[in-house]
Amino acid sequence: MSEVSIVIPAYNEQEAIHGVVTRLREVLQAAGIPHEILVVDDGSSDATARAAAEAGATVVQHPQNRGYGRSLKTGILAARYDRIAITDADGTYPADRLPELIALSDRFHMVVGARTGKYYRGTLVKRLGRFFFRLLSEYAAGxxxxxxxxGMRVFHRHDVRRFFPLICAGFSFTTTTTLVYLLNDLCVHHVPIDYQCREGYSKVNHFRDTLRALQIIVEAILRYNPIKIFLLLAFPFVLLGAGFLIGAVMGRNWPAALCACVAWATAGLVLGQGFLAVSVMPQRRFVNVPTESSSRDPGDDSPHDM
Known part of the structure; x- marks a missing residue:
């Protein structure tokens, strides 16, 4: 099996990172997969870097906290191999499923571990939010x-680097990557995995990251298929106009008929803007990136190896 670089972004994960790295090494060695494990210490204030190094990982350090997505970009550029696997440092993803995902990456551009289980379901609010974003993202991707x-997936560096300028440097790196791959007709395959209980505490700001994820999905639709956004905006006016028209016919309420005409005219204007956006949108989706020899850290500061 081809070599793989495991990239793990970590921020204040001293409690879990040693066990995560150790378990990954055991699983990959047992499967006979040549590998390296890169831990990107994202400006941790605890002993994350030392714990990762003691477990046998190569540690790349950011001088300050720069975000989940930027840490992944740093690790991807620093990786020795083209095949990249990413996972989290908190022990929530099952290491024993990684060889299966790696094997499938020979057939697909990206293989994603789709989370299941009681630790993934969460509260009712989380489930409703997840359902809403799933509908919106599926609408965007078609x-x-x-x-x-x-956060557990396998892909190839030569694929993902084409989209680095489009991919979020924050927590929504994975959301952006999934959408960009699908909207550029690359094959993404999902494998169900059992999401596990995390070690330590979560650093996710759910309100901020939910708004950011929504922004990313809308931006993706506007970039690749803007008419879908305008269809969503026009649809309520179409329904409103239909309601006014029914009221006008049933009650001989001619002002309601005028309101129906105004609502439908508004829908027409919105759709017209959508068609205009489609006509002027750029036709080229892929982004040119530097060659491998000129690759460097995606941010302003250079990472430091430990």
Missing amino acids: QRIADINS
């Missing part, structure tokens, strides 16, 4: 998405 932002 196909079913089992898990848009799973």
Whole structure:
């Protein structure tokens, strides 16, 4: 089996990172997969870097906290191999499923571990929010998405680097990557995995990251198929106009008929803007990136190896 670089972004994960790295090494060695494990210490204030190094990982350090997505970009550029696997440092993803995902990456551009189980379901609010974003992301991509932002996935550096200028540097790196792959007709395959209980505490700001994820999905639609956004905006006016028209016919209420005409005219204007956006949108989706020899850290500061 081909070599793989495991990239793990970590921020204040001293409690879990040693066990995560150790378990990954055991699983990959047992499967006979040549590998390296890169831990990107994202400006941790605890002993995350030392614990990762003691477990046998190569540690790349950011001088300050720069975000989940930027840490992944740093690790991807620093990786020795083209095949990249990412996972989290908190022990929530099952290491024993990684060889299966790696094997499938020979057939697909990206293989994603779709989370299942009691630790993934969460509260009712989380489930409702997840359902809403799933509907919106599937509407954007035009196909079913089992898990848009799973943190365990395998892909190839030569594919993902084309989209680096488009991919979020924050927590929504995985959301952006999934959408960009699908909207550029790359094959994304989902494999169900059992999401596990995390070690330590979560650093996710749910309100901020939910708004950011929504922004990213809307931006993706506007970039690749803007008419879909305008259809969503026009649809309520169409329904409103239909309601006014029914009221006008049933009650001989001619002002309601005028309101129906105004609502439908508004819908027409919105759709007209959508068609205009489609006509002027750029036709080229892929982004040129530097060659491998000129690759460097995606931010302003250079990472430091430990």
